[in-house]
Amino acid sequence: xxxxxxxxxxxxxxxxxxxxxxxxxxxxxxxxxxxxxxxxxxxxxxxxxxxxxxxxxxxxxxxxxxxxxxxxxxxxxxxxxxxxxxxxxxxxxxxxxxxxxxxxxxxxxxxxxxxxxxxxxxxxxxxxxxxxxxxxxxxxxxxxxxxxxxxxxxxxxxxxxxxxxxxxxxxxxxxxxxxxxxxxxxxxxxxxxxxxxxxxxxxxxxxxxxxxxxxxxxxxxxxxxxxxxxxxxxxxxx
Numbered sequence: 001x002x003x004x005x006x007x008x009x010x011x012x013x014x015x016x017x018x019x020x021x022x023x024x025x026x027x028x029x030x031x032x033x034x035x036x037x038x039x040x041x042x043x044x045x046x047x048x049x050x051x052x053x054x055x056x057x058x059x060x061x062x063x064x065x066x067x068x069x070x071x072x073x074x075x076x077x078x079x080x081x082x083x084x085x086x087x088x089x090x091x092x093x094x095x096x097x098x099x100x101x102x103x104x105x106x107x108x109x110x111x112x113x114x115x116x117x118x119x120x121x122x123x124x125x126x127x128x129x130x131x132x133x134x135x136x137x138x139x140x141x142x143x144x145x146x147x148x149x150x151x152x153x154x155x156x157x158x159x160x161x162x163x164x165x166x167x168x169x170x171x172x173x174x175x176x177x178x179x180x181x182x183x184x185x186x187x188x189x190x191x192x193x194x195x196x197x198x199x200x201x202x203x204x205x206x207x208x209x210x211x212x213x214x215x216x217x218x219x220x221x222x223x224x225x226x227x228x229x230x231x232x233x234x235x236x237x238x
Contacts (some may be wrong), residue, residue: 003196021165047181
């Protein structure tokens with residue numbers, strides 16, 4: 001299978017919160033996308049692993065992605081080592097993406113920065129033909145994405161690029177709200193968390209509006225890059 005964009009997150013909902021507008025925008029332009037969740041988010045204060053998987057399926061349907069895979073790594077305890085790198089290399093070689101979207105390079109949640117480096121390293125090693133892998137019983141060939149872009153999560157990081165997601169904010173918010181166990185629900189008896197308040201959901205929309213304002217549009221999603229991005233025509237820049 002091939003997709004143009006592979007979005008990878010440490011937990012189900014990482015991609016929705018920080019990069020779903022970008023996926024929606026590019027899918028509308030005719031590009032294909034898939035999501036890989038490293039863990040089931042089983043250490044989260046609210047909900048449980050089984051529920052998070054169901055919520056991820058609901059979010060995927062809203063986004064219109066081709067496929068979603070959960071690698072079942074241990075929430076909080078996955079490592080940047082050979083075993084975990086190979087798991088990600090396998091899905092990179094399976095989907096053969098042009099672009100990989102990955103967790104923030106540093107963030108409030110320790111898993112996010114850890115996943116960022118793990119994903120980035122796996123993208124590099126995936127291009128080495130002497131690393132042999134199989135996926136679904138088939139021998140794979142080397143594949144290295146053209147670029148890895150890191151979405152920005154809870155902590156502020158100065159972005160290198162901002163994607164115009166104007167026209168997609170409502171659907172982005174719907175995909176986030178699909179994770180009902182994690183976010184604001186006035187009928188929930190679960191403990192409160194930093195992301196379960198009504199204000200948190202509003203802050204996501206507000207933040208998207210602020211990043212949009214920076215580039216002169218209604219809403220935007222920010223990313224950092226690992227290498228300088230090139231463009232053929234300066235007049236295409238906002």
